[in-house]
Every structure is written in C-alpha cells, then in structure tokens.
Amino acid sequence: MLHLTTALDPASQVPLYEQLYRSLVAEIRAGQLPAGTRMPGKRSLAEALSVSVNTVDGAYQLLAAEGYLASRPRSGFYVQEYPSLPGEKNPGGTGEPPETAAKAGEIPADGQPVRYDLSTSGVDTGLFPFRTWARLQKELLYTSPDLLARGDPKGDVQLRQALTEYLAEYRGVRCTPDQIVVGAGMEYLLSLLAPLLTGPAAVENPGYPRARRVLENSGHSCRFLPVDEGGLSVTALAASDAAVCYVTPSHQFPTGVTMPAPRRAELLGWAAARPGQRYIIEDDYDSEFRFDTRPLPSLQGMAGADGPVIYLSTVARSLAPGIRIAYMVLPQHLLPAWEKRYALYSGTVSRFEQQTLARFIGEGYFTRHLARSRVAYKARRNALAQALAEAFGPAVRLSGLHTGLHLLAQFTGPVPPDTVLAEAARQAGIRLAALSSYYMADSSSCPSGTLVLGYGALEDGLCSSLAETLKKACTAAWEESSR
Incomplete structure (x- = not known):
C-alpha cells in the first residue's frame, strides 16, 4: 500500500x-x-x-x-x-512565522499536529459570553433596521460613548467620544494613523513585529531601541532621531515588564520637549488581565486629552480575536488632520457588532465578563507555573507572570539556542515561540534559552502533560546539542 x-x-x-x-x-x-x-x-x-x-x-x-x-x-x-x-515551500517546513502557524488540533503543512497551543494570540473561546452576546445582537437585528445604513467612519457614537466611560473608569484615559476611532484591528488603525505623523519611529527591541511592519509600510523608518527591566530605554530614545515612539508600557511585549511611573514621566517629557513634533503611540493590548497588582494609569491619562499620546487597544484578548474591533484615542489637535484625510472613508466594523459591544459595555456585562475571565486565566497561569516548576525544578526561571496571557520560561545552565528548543517543541506538537524571534535588530542581549509561552488557549487539564512533553523535547535538544 x-x-x-x-x-x-x-x-x-x-x-x-x-x-x-x-x-x-x-x-x-x-x-x-x-x-x-x-x-x-x-x-x-x-x-x-x-x-x-x-x-x-x-x-x-x-x-x-x-x-x-x-x-x-x-x-x-x-x-x-x-x-x-x-x-511555495518544499516538504519539511511551512516557512510560517509564529503568528500564523496552526492552532491546537490543526494540521500544519508539514503534517505535524499541534497538541498544545501556546501562541501569544490565543484566547479561551469557551469563556466567550455566547448567550448574552447572541441575545443582544438578536434584539438589535429585530429592532434596529437603521443599522443597515452607512455609519460614522469613526464608529457609532453609542460605542464611542461607552468606550469613553469605560476607559475613564478603568484605564484613566481622558477623552471625549469625538476623539475615539473604531476600526477592524489595531494594525488597520495604526496604518491610518501613521500617515498623520512624520519622522522616524522608535519601536521596542524585542517588540511587536506587526507594528514595525505597519510603520515601515507606511513610510516610517524604524529605530530599534533596547528594553530593560523598566521597559523601553528613554535614554536610547533621546539619543535617537525618532519623532514617533511605539511602546507597550503596561505590559511590554514580549518580555512582560511594566514601565514604572518615573520612566513614564521621562517618556512624556521626551515628547513634550517638542510639542506637535513628537508623539507616543501607547499600545494597551491586554491591560485588562493584571492579576497580582493594581495597574498603573495609562500614559494617555497622564498626558491629558490633548497631550502627545495616541492610545490604542482592542477586544481581541478580552473577548475574541475574531471580533475585529479595536479603537484609538487621538489627541484633540490631530482631529482636524484625521477628518481632512479620512472623512469620506467607510467604517470597517459591522454596525450590529458595534452596537452589540456598546450595549455589552454599557449594561455592565463587559466588566463582569472580565472579572470571570481573570479568575479563569489566573488559575490557569498558576497551574502552568506549578507544572513547569515540578517538571523542570530549578532548571527553569519564570517571569512576566503578573499581567497578560503569556509568560517567559528561561532555562538555566548550558542550553542550546532558544530557536533549537522551539523547534524541538514544535516537533513534539507544542506551538510556541523563541524569545529571540521577537528581536528585530541586535539580539545579543536576549536571555539564552528563553521561550515565550502563551496560555490563553491552553486547556486547563493539559498543563501537566504539556510540561512533561516540553521537558522531554528540551532534554532531547540538550542531549543532541551536547554531542
């Protein structure tokens, strides 16, 4: 046969x-x-x-x-x-970056099933409030035929009002509904924002590769600035010629560090030194999931409604990636430029989805959903951390556990490169990423043997078997590299 x-x-x-x-x-x-x-x-x-x-x-x-x-x-x-x-790739590899590889249970082009999805973009779809969301949307479908008409290019005012109130209460963002723009994903909004800004753009290294790609596609040359225990180095930023700074201060991606208040003040001081010429793009992608400490207020809230900060966030992690709703808060003085350039554009998010989210937030369902999700994700984080500690003992050091849906696992001692460990994990059916894959320039400061483990999509009962499978894969990689 x-x-x-x-x-x-x-x-x-x-x-x-x-x-x-x-x-x-x-x-x-x-x-x-x-x-x-x-x-x-x-x-x-x-x-x-x-x-x-x-x-x-x-x-x-x-x-x-x-x-x-x-x-x-x-x-x-x-x-x-x-x-x-x-x-098209030849047999033996998909050639896909970590962001587009197959999810758990799917079969990538190389035929290797993914048993454990530890991608940083994964979420637990079982937590999605199906009944409430469906009921709200059904009511809108029957009672609001006007939503079939074209809407405001910045998003329906009801959603922008709900977001204004939510952001003011939970993130300290200061704005009016007119300053909010709703769009189908953060990359889309960033691609519209970028032409309004001029000059080179500073991005974190390691950092979010898609942001770098969008900025470069929009004509900005990028400067790759180092990240330390306090986040992006403002000293390096000041020494560069950057006029735009893309930053993840609440939960730096992917290292997980939080930018402390003094450095936030330094960063705001850098932008304030040249009003109207320097801007900070604050990506607040997963601040809802802070487990052990109170979150610091947003940079935008510290700067004020007409400061140099553009605030970006999304419901991709708090609800689901498939609900393509992200939002941006523009400084007041950038609104005329926005209107001049994009007033004739059409909205990119279904008005029924917008109105469903507006009611979901306004009627209190969103905060209850987040509270329930935090409990579930915190328990999963604890179970994963315990399983890794039991499997590896002192041979693994975990960090970045306090916020978000991923952590770093650094393997101590003489270990092969993290790319070798990541490939061994992939061969064992584990989808994850090497920390070095997020470096866009000099990676000499990358901690050796460090993997990025997202646990949003990990099933609760799989933590122990995952840890044992990862241990076997890493052990085999260590033995192979030492021969």
Whole structure:
C-alpha cells in the first residue's frame, strides 16, 4: 500500500475527515504525492488509519471537489497535476512565522499536529459570553433596521460613548467620544494613523513585529531601541532621531515588564520637549488581565486629552480575536488632520457588532465578563507555573507572570539556542515561540534559552502533560546539542 505520512488526532476538535483532507492536501502540494498516483482504497486506508470508511470517503470527496483528486470508474481515486506556486515551500517546513502557524488540533503543512497551543494570540473561546452576546445582537437585528445604513467612519457614537466611560473608569484615559476611532484591528488603525505623523519611529527591541511592519509600510523608518527591566530605554530614545515612539508600557511585549511611573514621566517629557513634533503611540493590548497588582494609569491619562499620546487597544484578548474591533484615542489637535484625510472613508466594523459591544459595555456585562475571565486565566497561569516548576525544578526561571496571557520560561545552565528548543517543541506538537524571534535588530542581549509561552488557549487539564512533553523535547535538544 502507498505510504502516507498522515497523522490524525482523535482528541482534536477538528473532525477526522477534515484532518485527513488537510494532511493529504499538504502532501499533494508538497509533491510527496505526485500526479497520477493511485490513492489507497477507502477500506484499506480506513483500516490503516483506524478510522471509519465514511471518514476516508468524506476526505476523498472534498479532495475530488477541489480538483486534487479525480475519480475513475471501477479504478479509484488518482492525484491530479498540481503546479507549484511562486514562493511555495518544499516538504519539511511551512516557512510560517509564529503568528500564523496552526492552532491546537490543526494540521500544519508539514503534517505535524499541534497538541498544545501556546501562541501569544490565543484566547479561551469557551469563556466567550455566547448567550448574552447572541441575545443582544438578536434584539438589535429585530429592532434596529437603521443599522443597515452607512455609519460614522469613526464608529457609532453609542460605542464611542461607552468606550469613553469605560476607559475613564478603568484605564484613566481622558477623552471625549469625538476623539475615539473604531476600526477592524489595531494594525488597520495604526496604518491610518501613521500617515498623520512624520519622522522616524522608535519601536521596542524585542517588540511587536506587526507594528514595525505597519510603520515601515507606511513610510516610517524604524529605530530599534533596547528594553530593560523598566521597559523601553528613554535614554536610547533621546539619543535617537525618532519623532514617533511605539511602546507597550503596561505590559511590554514580549518580555512582560511594566514601565514604572518615573520612566513614564521621562517618556512624556521626551515628547513634550517638542510639542506637535513628537508623539507616543501607547499600545494597551491586554491591560485588562493584571492579576497580582493594581495597574498603573495609562500614559494617555497622564498626558491629558490633548497631550502627545495616541492610545490604542482592542477586544481581541478580552473577548475574541475574531471580533475585529479595536479603537484609538487621538489627541484633540490631530482631529482636524484625521477628518481632512479620512472623512469620506467607510467604517470597517459591522454596525450590529458595534452596537452589540456598546450595549455589552454599557449594561455592565463587559466588566463582569472580565472579572470571570481573570479568575479563569489566573488559575490557569498558576497551574502552568506549578507544572513547569515540578517538571523542570530549578532548571527553569519564570517571569512576566503578573499581567497578560503569556509568560517567559528561561532555562538555566548550558542550553542550546532558544530557536533549537522551539523547534524541538514544535516537533513534539507544542506551538510556541523563541524569545529571540521577537528581536528585530541586535539580539545579543536576549536571555539564552528563553521561550515565550502563551496560555490563553491552553486547556486547563493539559498543563501537566504539556510540561512533561516540553521537558522531554528540551532534554532531547540538550542531549543532541551536547554531542
């Protein structure tokens, strides 16, 4: 029988027929199943994979419908010609960055199932308030047909009013609804903001790669500034020629450090030295999840409604990434420039979604949802930290646990590069990232052997097995590197 490298995961939420379909697509596109190859019979493949004939038939029918296979009467299924696409990877690796790799239960192009999703973008979709959200949206669908009409390009005023009140109470942001712009994701809003600002942009190193990409795509040259235990170095910023500073002060990504009040004051002083010429972009991406200490107020709140700070945040982590709602608070003096450039643009977020979120916030459901989510995520963080400590003992040092949905695990002693550890983890079915992958310039200061572990999407009962699996993978990597 034809040898297939198919690997199916019965515990996955992805149906077996779809797992088989994806795995075969990957092999056909990679050239491992060349054109003209006769596929195994349904019964023989079902027996070899310990699945039902219906599972194999479902996968074959999908492949035939999409042109990957052709059915020949009384002969079976045959692989069709598939031309290589420009830039398509050869067998042995997907070439995908950490942000776009497969999630738990999915089959990446290399056929390796992801058993544990430790991506920093993952959230627990089981915490999503399905009933409340559905009820609010259903009521709007039946009672507000006017929401089918075009809305304000900055977002519906009801949502901007709800966000104004929420941000004032919980983040100390000082603004009016007119200063808020709602858009489909932080990258989209940043791409609209960037042309309003001039000069080189400073970004944290290590930092958020997408922000750097958006700024460069918008014409800003980037300066990569070091991060220490207090966040971005203002000394390095002052020595640079940057006129814009993109920063994550409440929970630096990915190191997890919090910028203390004195340094925040220094940063604001840097911008205030040249009014109207220097700006700070404050990315407050996950400040809702602070577990052990009270959060510091936002930089925007310290600077004031017409200060040099542009505030950015999103509901991607507090609700779900699929709800593409982010928001930006502009200084008052930038509003005329915004209106001149974007007044004729259309809004990018469904008005029904906007109004649902407005009611969700205004009627108190959002704060209750966050309180429940904090309890769940804190318990998961504790369980993961305990499992790692039990598995590795003093060989691992954890940091960045106080805020957000990821932590750093630094392995002590003579260890191979973190990229080697990350690859070993991937081979074991663990999706995570090496800390060095977030350095956009000099990485000599990157702590050796450090992995970034997101636990938002990690199932509660998997912490112990994850830790043991990671230990085996790291041990094997250590032994291999020491030979």
